[in-house]
Amino acid sequence: MKEKQRSYLRQYAAIAIFAVVYLALGFAVRNSYYQLMMTLVLIWATMGLGWNMLSGYSGLISFGHAAFFGLGAYTVTIAFVKFGITPWLGIPLGVIVGVIAGVLIGVPTFRLRGHYFALAMLAYPLAMLYVFEWLGYQEVSLPMKRENPAAFMQFSDQRSYMVIAMIAVVACMIVSMHVERSRFGRSLLAIKQNLPAAEAAGINAARWRMYAMMLSAAMAAMAGGIYAIILLVVTPQSVFGALTSAQALIVALFGGVGTFWGPVIGSAILIPLAETLHAELGHILPGIQGVVYGVAIIVIILVAPEGIYWKVRDRVIARRSSAPARAMQSPAAAISITPDAASVRRTFGAPLLELQNVSRAFGGLKAVDDVTLSVPEGMIYGIIGPNGAGKTTLFNVLNGFLADDQGTMRFGGQEIGGLKPHEVCARGIGRTFQVVRAFPRMTVLENVIVGAFIGSSTDDEAERLAMEALRRVGMADAQAHMLAGGLTTKQLRLMELARALAPKPRLLLLDETLAGLGQNELDDILPIIRQVNREGVTIVIIEHTMHAMVKLADHFSVLDHGRLIASGPPAEVTRNPAVIEAYLGKKWMDRAKDQVA
Amino acid sequence: MDDLYWRVVDFLQAMAAGLLVGGTYGLMCVGLGIIFGVMRVVNFAHGDFMMLGMYAAFYLVTGFGTVAFLGPYIGPIVGALLAGPIVFVIGWLLHKFLIAQVTGARVVSAEAEGHYAQIILTLGIALVLANGGLILFGSTPVSVQTPLSRESWEIGPVFLNQARAIGFIIAVACAIGLYLFLTRTSLGKALRAAADNPIAAAYVGVDVDRAHRIAFGLGVGITAIAGGLFAMSQSFQPYIGFDFVIVMYAGVVLGGMGSILGAFWGGLTIGLVQQMSTLVLPYQLQNTAIFVVFLIIVFFRPQGMFGRVWERT
Numbered sequence: 080m081k082e083k084q085r086s087y088l089r090q091y092a093a094i095a096i097f098a099v100v101y102l103a104l105g106f107a108v109r110n111s112y113y114q115l116m117m118t119l120v121l122i123w124a125t126m127g128l129g130w131n132m133l134s135g136y137s138g139l140i141s142f143g144h145a146a147f148f149g150l151g152a153y154t155v156t157i158a159f160v161k162f163g164i165t166p167w168l169g170i171p172l173g174v175i176v177g178v179i180a181g182v183l184i185g186v187p188t189f190r191l192r193g194h195y196f197a198l199a200m201l202a203y204p205l206a207m208l209y210v211f212e213w214l215g216y217q218e219v220s221l222p223m224k225r226e227n228p229a230a231f232m233q234f235s236d237q238r239s240y241m242v243i244a245m246i247a248v249v250a251c252m253i254v255s256m257h258v259e260r261s262r263f264g265r266s267l268l269a270i271k272q273n274l275p276a277a278e279a280a281g282i283n284a285a286r287w288r289m290y291a292m293m294l295s296a297a298m299a300a301m302a303g304g305i306y307a308i309i310l311l312v313v314t315p316q317s318v319f320g321a322l323t324s325a326q327a328l329i330v331a332l333f334g335g336v337g338t339f340w341g342p343v344i345g346s347a348i349l350i351p352l353a354e355t356l357h358a359e360l361g362h363i364l365p366g367i368q369g370v371v372y373g374v375a376i377i378v379i380i381l382v383a384p385e386g387i388y389w390k391v392r393d394r395v396i397a398r399r400s401s402a403p404a405r406a407m408q409s410p411a412a413a414i415s416i417t418p419d420a421a422s423v424r425r426t427f428g429a430p431l432l433e434l435q436n437v438s439r440a441f442g443g444l445k446a447v448d449d450v451t452l453s454v455p456e457g458m459i460y461g462i463i464g465p466n467g468a469g470k471t472t473l474f475n476v477l478n479g480f481l482a483d484d485q486g487t488m489r490f491g492g493q494e495i496g497g498l499k500p501h502e503v504c505a506r507g508i509g510r511t512f513q514v515v516r517a518f519p520r521m522t523v524l525e526n527v528i529v530g531a532f533i534g535s536s537t538d539d540e541a542e543r544l545a546m547e548a549l550r551r552v553g554m555a556d557a558q559a560h561m562l563a564g565g566l567t568t569k570q571l572r573l574m575e576l577a578r579a580l581a582p583k584p585r586l587l588l589l590d591e592t593l594a595g596l597g598q599n600e601l602d603d604i605l606p607i608i609r610q611v612n613r614e615g616v617t618i619v620i621i622e623h624t625m626h627a628m629v630k631l632a633d634h635f636s637v638l639d640h641g642r643l644i645a646s647g648p649p650a651e652v653t654r655n656p657a658v659i660e661a662y663l664g665k666k667w668m669d670r671a672k673d674q675v676a
Numbered sequence: 677m678d679d680l681y682w683r684v685v686d687f688l689q690a691m692a693a694g695l696l697v698g699g700t701y702g703l704m705c706v707g708l709g710i711i712f713g714v715m716r717v718v719n720f721a722h723g724d725f726m727m728l729g730m731y732a733a734f735y736l737v738t739g740f741g742t743v744a745f746l747g748p749y750i751g752p753i754v755g756a757l758l759a760g761p762i763v764f765v766i767g768w769l770l771h772k773f774l775i776a777q778v779t780g781a782r783v784v785s786a787e788a789e790g791h792y793a794q795i796i797l798t799l800g801i802a803l804v805l806a807n808g809g810l811i812l813f814g815s816t817p818v819s820v821q822t823p824l825s826r827e828s829w830e831i832g833p834v835f836l837n838q839a840r841a842i843g844f845i846i847a848v849a850c851a852i853g854l855y856l857f858l859t860r861t862s863l864g865k866a867l868r869a870a871a872d873n874p875i876a877a878a879y880v881g882v883d884v885d886r887a888h889r890i891a892f893g894l895g896v897g898i899t900a901i902a903g904g905l906f907a908m909s910q911s912f913q914p915y916i917g918f919d920f921v922i923v924m925y926a927g928v929v930l931g932g933m934g935s936i937l938g939a940f941w942g943g944l945t946i947g948l949v950q951q952m953s954t955l956v957l958p959y960q961l962q963n964t965a966i967f968v969v970f971l972i973i974v975f976f977r978p979q980g981m982f983g984r985v986w987e988r989t
Binding site for chain 2: 140142187190194199202203205210213325369380384
């Protein structure tokens with residue numbers, strides 16, 4: 080944990096150095112135009128940090144951050160002009176208004192995905208723009224206060240504003256840094272990289288996104304408020320306009336998405352560039368600023384889609400690590416596994432998972448049709464069936480991705496129907512996916528930590544749980560710090576298993592964990608699954624091939640066209656004519672019968 | 677009694693205006709709908725291609741006098757129609773050199789990840805077009821002058837602006853022509869195949885990248901024609917695109933993302949909403965009304981009136 084503290088200190092030092100150097104530079108500059116430009120850099124950096132808080136970390140692209148910026152700016156202005164409230168109070172007030180707007184916008188808009196979200200976000204500031212024009216706020220200017228101007232945040236020295244803007248940026252950077260390194264940021268990152276996996280790992284996506292939206296809106300509103308103080312004139316076009324939203328996105332994207340340095344870097348490069356060009360060429364080329372921004376994001380998305388910060392960082396890391404080649408592919412540390420005892424007659428506890436007449440249809444297709452089954456505690460329960468039999472749908476219904484149409488599902492005696500995925504996970508049901516859903520840009524350990532959040536109250540405890548889970552699957556050593564994007568299929572499956580195990584579930588749902596693995600890999604994985612089971616975890620496993628399952632499962636159920644067509648001890652089920660028919664078709668049945676017999 | 681009469685007249689007048697404007701909106705939405713339907717690309721720059729179409733028509737008619745010999749009645753219409761091929765070429769080139777880098781069969785199958793780059797790339801193009809337009813065309817609002825925009829046909833007490841009425845007729849004709857092209861010609865069928873299932877289309881010999889390029893050019897070209905028609909009755913400036921992006925997406929989403937025919941009805945509906953909102957709302961808020969309708973549609977029926985429900989896990 081020392082390492083962690085040191086890294087925090089390093090970042091704090093870096094932020095402090097940045098602030099001091101920047102202000103020193105700003106105070107050295109005599110030209111008030113350059114001072115204004117340096118202040119604008121900080122304002123747009125704040126705005127970019129706001130955008131990054133939501134869109135950079137959680138991956139939901141917002142084209143509408145002008146809504147919060149504009150509300151911040153107008154709150155300060157109207158409070159000042161109409162009610163004589165000083166901006167010292169007006170800016171915090173604007174932040175509150177921004178946060179409220181964030182909640183009101185977030186509640187409905189988070190239901191949307193991908194481009195729908197982006198488009199809906201675009202509509203909010205444009206709608207507000209017309210409303211403010213209609214209300215008669217086409218152009219509101221902040222009056223000069225002759226007496227006691229400082230009480231109204233009016234200074235003759237431009238540099239005072241720079242200090243105010245710097246305080247805002249530093250505050251936003253520190254908040255962003257802490258978010259980035261906490262379970263908040265990691266959860267957002269997991270949501271961004273793979274939403275279903277994050278939800279199945281127990282992350283409450285709706286809650287974290289809403290927090291991100293609130294913080295994000297607060298930062299944008301703060302930027303807007305300071306902007307109003309500095310420019311002294313507010314128009315709907317300048318604060319709610321599409322260019323304002325675009326600028327927030329552009330500085331963050333250009334500098335680097337998902338890191339608090341990104342918007343600062345982007346703003347420091349682009350704002351002076353655009354402003355200077357505008358000042359030099361603005362009279363002949365009036366739209367030059369917009370062209371610069373446009374070209375900047377076109378180039379960045381084609382050349383370095385995640386921004387300058389990551390491009391440089393990847394370069395540096397590549398140079399540093401080129402010397403010690405990846406020599407850590409050593410085989411997993413031997414784990415003590417008790418000898419294979421599948422043949423021993425095992426005894427099981429009371430039913431842990433009970434399904435009663437569960438059905439789920441898509442239109443006319445009954446993907447899961449009236450399934451009733453009961454899984455006793457301690458068992459490895461195999462569900463087999465050909466492709467399209469409804470196996471994965473059954474899991475999706477079980478862990479809350481899909482609602483069941485009818486029937487009851489009880490886990491440990493409690494109804495779990497209608498729970499959300501993260502709630503199902505919190506009750507003690509973990510799952511893996513047919514197509515492994517990893518968070519590719521995180522290390523193995525970080526992947527598993529995400530799964531451990533639900534079972535832990537502190538981040539340190541989450542890390543401990545994650546290490547323990549990795550140990551259980553034999554990945555605790557060198558592999559723990561590899562990036563998940565570079566793993567083999569077997570390693571990915573084990574990592575996913577560890578992620579599901581991290582919060583110590585009572586029941587594991589394994590979706591085709593064995594599919595596509597060769598005999599050697601099976602020999603590695605099967606003992607691990609058995610060991611996990613012996614340590615008290617009940618397992619339901621889906622496969623479409625039988626051979627590996629025969630060695631593993633205590634009990635077979637066969638699904639075909641959504642219906643349970645057979646259930647019993649493996650040896651019995653594999654001889655069931657209905658099962659053979661489901662697998663091979665009627666034509667082959669007689670021949671198959673001969674062979675089995 | 678008299679009061680009621682005038683209310684009914686106002687209502688009919690707003691409805692007529694809505695229908696006429698809606699026809700042009702419908703054609704715009706069809707253009708956007710093709711691009712989304714075939715490529716699954718969210719084109720943020722679409723409004724700015726419409727703006728290009730408006731200026732193309734404007735310069736064809738006034739600037740260079742190319743079609744001025746056709747007279748003030750036919751000239752603007754021909755200008756609008758010619759704006760289509762011009763913008764088609766611009767779109768075709770932009771797709772080839774920029775947009776194709778972040779789209780294609782590979783991206784179509786990826787639901788969320790691919791869109792990120794596309795949305796941002798097209799936003800960049802939108803900024804360059806809008807602000808480049810400001811540099812090239814200036815910020816003074818202009819419109820395509822035609823005596824039609826000052827004349828009206830009277831049907832009972834309802835006035836039909838001739839420029840809008842003719843724009844409506846041509847827009848409907850273009851939409852029908854496009855529909856026939858997509859359903860009757862082999863190129864049109866190839867486009868629809870690429871839209872339906874790019875991988876399967878590639879297996880049966882459809883060049884998906886080429887299909888996308890044509891679809892993109894066609895989409896922006898169609899919208900440019902709509903823009904040219906619209907320019908007869910509406911003044912415009914280079915920033916007009918941003919407002920229309922929402923209007924067009926509202927129409928496309930309302931019609932059902934991916935349904936080209938639906939996009940026309942969606943655009944028509946949006947035109948009606950916009951014009952009829954003036955019956956109950958102040959004039960300045962008509963676009964706000966569209967945004968609100970857009971949000972309502974997106975929340976309650978994201979698959980639109982004609983769209984399919986996408987079910988994926």
